[in-house]
Amino acid sequence: NAATAMLLVAGIFAIYRIDSGRRLRMERELGRAVRNGEIEVHYQPQVRDSGIVSGAEALVRWRHPSGKLLAPDVFIDLAEESALIGEIGLEVLRQACETLNHWSSVPRTRALRLAVNISPVQLLDGSLVSSVSSIIREAGIDPTLLEFELTESALAADAAAMIERMEVLESTGVSWALDDFGTGYSSLATLRTLPVRKLKIDRRFLAEATRQESAQQLLGKIIEISHVMGMTALAEGVETPDQRELLIGLGCDHFQGYLFAPPMPRPELHAWLDSQRLP
Ligand code: C2E
Ligand code: CA
Numbered sequence: 001n002a003a004t005a006m007l008l009v010a011g012i013f014a015i016y017r018i019d020s021g022r023r024l025r026m027e028r029e030l031g032r033a034v035r036n037g038e039i040e041v042h043y044q045p046q047v048r049d050s051g052i053v054s055g056a057e058a059l060v061r062w063r064h065p066s067g068k069l070l071a072p073d074v075f076i077d078l079a080e081e082s083a084l085i086g087e088i089g090l091e092v093l094r095q096a097c098e099t100l101n102h103w104s105s106v107p108r109t110r111a112l113r114l115a116v117n118i119s120p121v122q123l124l125d126g127s128l129v130s131s132v133s134s135i136i137r138e139a140g141i142d143p144t145l146l147e148f149e150l151t152e153s154a155l156a157a158d159a160a161a162m163i164e165r166m167e168v169l170e171s172t173g174v175s176w177a178l179d180d181f182g183t184g185y186s187s188l189a190t191l192r193t194l195p196v197r198k199l200k201i202d203r204r205f206l207a208e209a210t211r212q213e214s215a216q217q218l219l220g221k222i223i224e225i226s227h228v229m230g231m232t233a234l235a236e237g238v239e240t241p242d243q244r245e246l247l248i249g250l251g252c253d254h255f256q257g258y259l260f261a262p263p264m265p266r267p268e269l270h271a272w273l274d275s276q277r278l279p
């Protein structure tokens with residue numbers, strides 16, 4: 001009846017108000033996060049098929065004023081919608097370059113590479129190229145040790161504009177990897193024109209390949225496509241030795257996942273690296 005319907009509508013509005021209140025507060029807090037030094041970077045190792053560690057991926061964390069360490073899925077969408085992602089992304093890059101600078105100063109870690117995620121929102125911002133160039137210059141790092149990751153779905157909106165920006169950044173010495181590959185909609189024609197050196201195969205493909213013979217064949221074909229395109233293939237979400245063996249059999253070049261190590265703060269990463277074979 002009408003009364004129940006009214007109550008229902010009132011309820012929905014109440015929930016919506018609480019939710020948008022929380023969102024606003026979080027947006028305000030996120031706006032101060034960079035200034036307050038609350039942005040942290042964790043590092044997850046990337047390993048070659050030979051077992052040699054090639055480097056790591058930088059993954060952002062937010063040390064919230066409440067003391068909780070928040071994962072990116074809680075705040076990246078908000079950061080992208082509110083344009084705070086620009087500032088946050090540059091802070092991640094600054095910390096990553098500082099780490100690369102540290103690695104370069106120690107002979108054993110000199111050849112390690114670092115991957116940094118670039119949001120499509122950042123890529124379309126006209127000031128990204130000059131900001132990135134000055135961060136690289138100030139850190140005094142070798143840009144060829146830096147890899148940027150762009151999620152494949154970013155190419156759905158305006159591939160031409162994205163590719164143009166990617167090329168400008170590539171000309172500064174950094175290289176590109178295409179992230180979450182297989183979940184976007186890029187055509188093989190587009191793929192061929194991308195300034196991308198590495199395909200990061202979304203972990204769903206590996207998870208399915210472990211359960212299903214046909215999915216295993218698909219994974220093998222994706223790895224083959226990477227190679228035909230002149231790119232290397234990295235499998236995300238490698239969790240078991242069986243998965244690693246399967247991937248080696250399929251010709252996959254690089255791995256990343258909990259089997260090797262989770263994302264870790266820098267001191268823990270360095271302790272982990274101590275027991276590994278490095279390039
Ligand atoms: P991503 O780039 O695909 O990063 C890989 C995610 O998979 C990470 O989650 C990592 O912790 C998780 N992961 C790693 N190994 C395994 C595994 O073996 N099994 C499973 N189930 N998961 C694994 P995280 O750190 O929570 O990051 C989530 C997403 O947030 C990232 O996905 C990336 O899209 C985004 N992100 C992270 N850092 C940044 C950043 O600095 N800038 C931007 N724009 N986005 C970022
Ligand atoms: Ca990534």
Ligand code: CA
Nearest residue numbers: 179180200236
């Ligand atoms: Ca990914």
Ligand code: CA
Nearest residue numbers: 049251252253
């Ligand atoms: Ca190989």
